[in-house]
Amino acid sequence: MSDTSPAEAFEAQRDRLRAVAYRVLGSHADAEDVVQEAWLRLSRQDTATIHNLTGWLTTVVGRISLDVLRSRQAHPQAFYDELVVTADDGPVPEDDVALTDSIGLALLVVLESLRPNERLAFVLHDLFAVPFEEIGRILGKSTAATKMLASRARGKVQATGGSTVAGREQRKVVEAFLAAARHGDFEGLLRVLDPEVKLTVDTGDGVVVVLGATKVAAGARLSASGVHGQAVLVNGLPGIVAWRADGTPLSVVAFTVIDGRIVGIAVVTDPAKLASIDLPEPGR
Structure with a gap:
């Protein structure tokens, strides 16, 4: 030296x-x-x-x-330091800085898989x-x-991917997952879930992890009813915000999609963390 x-x-x-x-x-x-x-x-x-x-x-x-x-x-833990949630309706010029931050965070989410x-x-x-x-x-x-x-x-x-085309394809996979969940279509869920999919739920009281398509699909069927969701981008990846009837957020969900299959689902239900996130207004 x-x-x-x-x-x-x-x-x-x-x-x-x-x-x-x-x-x-x-x-x-x-x-x-x-x-x-x-x-x-x-x-x-x-x-x-x-x-x-x-x-x-x-x-x-x-x-x-x-x-x-x-x-x-x-010893699983929530891996998000921060969440950038934006309406999934395409970026506009003034969103360039947020978009850049979002892309960087998206890489971290993908790396988590x-x-x-x-x-x-x-x-x-x-x-x-x-x-x-x-x-x-x-x-x-x-x-x-x-x-x-x-x-x-x-x-x-x-x-x-990072392109608009890749984003649309990922969103289609997520929409197929949500449709199958709403209809209790177990086989439909398995078609879009990677066999080794990882579901991480940050509850505020701790982190719950579910591994494997069969277990994740079973949970998705049970949790689908009564959820009113809005399509968003979460750290640059396709996601949804679920809202209660009074307009308060119930959860934020991010999906990691690789080769047409969902390999990761990250859910935040911690009320304190949800309150700290700058969310788009319901219905936007």
Whole structure:
């Protein structure tokens, strides 16, 4: 390492490390925790043994982030730091800033549907140009296997698309799901649900996770009655807001659609969180 002090060298890297952790984890709070842990590990390290500080810190942040992702599988939590909800009627020029934010958040939602190894490989390589050899060392996999993970993740991300055509196709899948739910069409639900679909419900009292098309379809049939929904974009992805008769929001739902199947459904019913979201007026 150079003659620069460890603290100064770390501060020069902090913003990049925070960006890496945030893209991997989708949470500003978790990203800050990861970066702080990386600093603690650096402070305990003999810096004379570090020949490439950037690579060393990236590896440490990657490994800590991977541990966090794996922990989430065992202890599910809501993954949204923020929700951007807009009417699903096409952007207008003055919405450009909100649209840009929404697209960035949409990527985070799509990344949530990836397995931890896929997510880390894609983010580090495609977004931060970390060589596959370094990522392989973090994952404990060969370079070839790491390339395969990133390629698989890239395909899933690209399948969601960002174009108007892709958005329309995704909305059609969501509409088919909602129609099947309203009519109790179990087979119809299974046709649009990925076999490994993940349903996450943020209730405010905790996060409930349901895995698998059969279980999600059964729950959708039970919850469909009495729901008056409005099509919206949630973090850039197709979604709905369900309203009570008095005009207060009941829930916000976001759908992640890949290759014509719903792979993820994220539901927020927490009244406090719903009250904090800037929602379009009912009926707009």
